[in-house]
Amino acid sequence: MSETPSPRLRPTNPSGVLYMGIDLGTSRTSVAASNGVRESVASYVGYPKDVVAKKALKKDVLFGDEALGNRLALDFYRPLAGGVIQHSDGDGSNPDAKRFLKATQDLIRHAISLARPKQDELIYAVVGCPAQCSLRNKSSIVEAVRPVVDSVMIVSEPFSVAYGLDLLTDCLVIDIGAGTTDLCRMHGTMPTADDQVTTPFAGDHVDQTLLELLKKKCVGAAISIQMVKDLKEKFSFVGExxxxxxxxxPVNGKPTRFEVAAELREACRSIVPSMVDAIHQLIASFDPDFQSRLKNHVLLGGGGSQMGGLREMLEVEMRERLGEGRVVRVDEPTYGGANGALKIAHDMPPEFWEKVS
Ligand SMILES: Nc1ncnc2c1ncn2[C@@H]1O[C@H](COP(=O)(O)OP(=O)(O)OP(=O)(O)O)[C@@H](O)[C@H]1O
Ligand SMILES: [Mg+2]
Structure with missing residues (x-):
């Protein structure tokens, strides 16, 4: 990239640019960098609640699973919801908006530090966000990365997954995250708004549905959303x-056994109909000469793609509604977005970059 570095980080002895792909997710934030580092952290941030907490934890801020494990002693944030920074839809004056922006900034700073950039390296980052993220949401992401990078580009998540796998033509990518399920059809050019659909039916929706079902089934049991998420990640399935x-x-403090397969399946299945509707919409509105190719190249990525039997179930639904369908799962659901974003960072000409200084 031949552009002027920001004065803030202008290197005295430049060793160049560190390109980074950042998948800023509701559930996990993953980074892939041009120095070969790939790291991932759960998207949690926590600040010690009081002096006792600070003395016990010996840190000003905790991230990821460490924050989750100590959350009772922390002002605890999961700064993204529905794939965007929480409260980023308002005009920014809301105090919550400022707190969540700060938590996101700290998370991004931490994620970038995991890639171990050299002191004098410029950081050019491509950040993935939900396919139909609003302009305001996007600018709040730019604002969050501004203090830590020199140039930034925002891309849609399913597009970066497809780009990373060189699947740029006649392919339909589905990225099932925590906050959103994002679909994008690729036809050899940059996808437009018409090529993309975002639904709020993703991993968090499964967790919430399962929590409600378990509260009904397991009378008297104390259940947290974290327990439900762990349970889902271990046993998720949608098949017959x-x-x-x-x-x-725990019932009144005592571990008690419950059989929950039916509830688990029902909760996992709750995100399937909207996904099938979105697949149908993107295929039916595509050029008829190329619809068949699209139907036979459906790619499933994101953490939620690991639900047992989902690939097969989508194929059955597609055959019923569209006559045919072939679905494959990406090999690396966690790093698909970050790898693709890094590849975009390497390939994009300077005019695509937004300088943030
Ligand atoms: N084995 C599994 N079965 C089902 N769901 C899983 C499994 N493993 C992880 N998940 C779910 O995948 C989701 C996280 O996926 P991913 O890391 O792609 O999301 P994200 O990028 O953080 O979210 P978003 O893209 O919505 O911002 C979570 O809801 C998580 O519980
Ligand atoms: Mg994601």
Whole structure:
């Protein structure tokens, strides 16, 4: 990239630019950098609540699983929801908006530090966000990365997944995250708004649905959303065949066994109809000469793509509604977005970059 570095980080002895792909996710933030580093951290940020907490934790800010594990002693943030920075839709005057922006900035700073940039390296970052992220949401992401990078580009998440796999033509990418499921059809050019659909039915929706179902089924049990998420990640499935799933939940403090396979399946299935509708919409509105190719190149990525039996279920639904369908799962659901974003960073000409200084 031949552009003027920001004065803030102008290197005295330049060793060049560190390109980074950042998948700033509701659930996980993953980075892939041109120095070969790939790292991932759960998208949690926490600040010690009082002096006792600070003395015990010996840190001003905690991230990821460490923050989650100590959350009772922390002002605890999951700064992104629905794939965007929480409260970023307002005019920014809301005090919550400022707190969540700060938590996001700290998370991004931490994620970038995981890539171990050299002191004098310029950082050019491509950041993934939901396909139909509003302009205001996008500018708040730019604002969040501004203090830590020199140039930034925002791209849609499913586009970066497709780009990373060199699947640029006649392919439909589905990225099932925590906050959103994003779909994007690729036809050899930069996708436009018409090529993309975002639905709020993703991993968090499954967790919330499962929590409600378990509250009904497991009378008297104390259940947290974190327990539900762990349970889902271990046993998730949508298929017909079902093995028993037994869990121990505390009833009045005592672990008690419950059989929850039916609830698990129902919750996992709750995000499928909207996904099938979105697939249908993107295929039916595509050039008819190329619809068949699209139907036979559906790519499933994101953490939620690991639900057992989902690939097969989508194929059955597509055959019923569209006559045919072939779905494959990406090999690396966690790093698909970050890898693709890094590749975009390497390939894009300077005019695509927004300088942030
Ligand atoms: N084995 C699994 N089965 C089902 N869901 C899973 C599994 N592993 C992870 N998940 C879910 O995948 C989601 C996280 O996926 P991913 O890391 O792609 O999301 P994200 O990028 O953080 O979110 P978003 O793209 O919505 O901002 C979470 O809801 C998580 O619980
Ligand atoms: Mg994601």
């Amino acid at each position: 065949k079902r093995d028993p799933v037994a869990v121990d939940l």
